[in-house]
Amino acid sequence: MCLYVKDLRLSFSDKEILKGISSKFGKGINLIFGDSGSGKSTLLKAMCFLLKFNGEIAFKGSRVDERWIKKHCKLVRQSGFYTEDTIVETVKKPFEFKYNRDKIFDEKKLSELLNFFGLGKFSVNDRVEKLSGGELQRLALIRALLLEPEVLLADEPTSNLDEGMSLKVYEFLKEFCRDRVCIVVSHEQYSKGFADRVYYLKDGVLNG
Numbered sequence: 407m408c409l410y411v412k413d414l415r416l417s418f419s420d421k422e423i424l425k426g427i428s429s430k431f432g433k434g435i436n437l438i439f440g441d442s443g444s445g446k447s448t449l450l451k452a453m454c455f456l457l458k459f460n461g462e463i464a465f466k467g468s469r470v471d472e473r474w475i476k477k478h479c480k481l482v483r484q485s486g487f488y489t490e491d492t493i494v495e496t497v498k499k500p501f502e503f504k505y506n507r508d509k510i511f512d513e514k515k516l517s518e519l520l521n522f523f524g525l526g527k528f529s530v531n532d533r534v535e536k537l538s539g540g541e542l543q544r545l546a547l548i549r550a551l552l553l554e555p556e557v558l559l560a561d562e563p564t565s566n567l568d569e570g571m572s573l574k575v576y577e578f579l580k581e582f583c584r585d586r587v588c589i590v591v592s593h594e595q596y597s598k599g600f601a602d603r604v605y606y607l608k609d610g611v612l613n614g
């Protein structure tokens with residue numbers, strides 16, 4: 407089980423940020439490191455078709471299109487999200503999207519994940535605006551996990567967490583991604599201990 411990116415190129419105005427990325431991401435945790443501004447978030451957004459790019463994405467040897475990605479790939483964004491909804495409304499919303507219609511929302515699983523990630527003190531009917539930055543970051547991850555995507559992309563998912571909670575997140579992802587492809591952008595050296603592969607983005611090129 408592999409996700410392939412072939413000669414992915416992306417420019418903003420006249421500046422080429424991604425200069426022909428060709429990489430293979432196998433199952434497990436694929437970590438991407440790189441300087442701030444090197445294009446890590448841009449790469450993940452392009453892989454989810456949130457940005458226009460040139461190049462190809464393939465899964466298990468076959469080229470995939472935007473529709474396939476929307477159904478099977480979930481991105482946890484670096485910037486998180488803002489909503490006035492409750493916790494349960496927020497995590498249920500993606501299940502209403504047409505490409506997620508075959509997925510079933512599991513409220514028990516939500517409670518388990520909230521407890522596991524230290525959010526058990528909240529009721530699912532609490533408003534998301536009550537959550538701190540790190541709590542919101544964990545909720546964004548939980549929202550993606552509940553969809554059980556084949557490919558999980560997480561952009562610095564532990565940047566607002568203390569080390570103990572960050573380790574818990576990586577331990578969880580390690581197990582979750584035993585049979586999935588997970589690509590995680592990280593700045594934290596300790597995350598390498600959980601990685602199946604490590605890549606570096608520099609000068610628009612990804613080396614692994």
Ligand SMILES: Nc1ncnc2c1ncn2[C@@H]1O[C@H](COP(=O)(O)OP(=O)(O)OP(=O)(O)O)[C@@H](O)[C@H]1O
Nearest residue numbers: 418419423440441442443444445446447448449484
């Ligand atoms: N929508 C945009 N329009 C123009 N330039 C952009 C846009 N998004 C990102 N950039 C530029 O592209 C470059 C790469 O940005 P990106 O957010 O991918 O970096 P990053 O590696 O994720 O950095 P960080 O570690 O700080 O999150 C930066 O120079 C940024 O200013």
Ligand SMILES: [Mg+2]
Nearest residue numbers: 446447484561
């Ligand atoms: Mg970024």
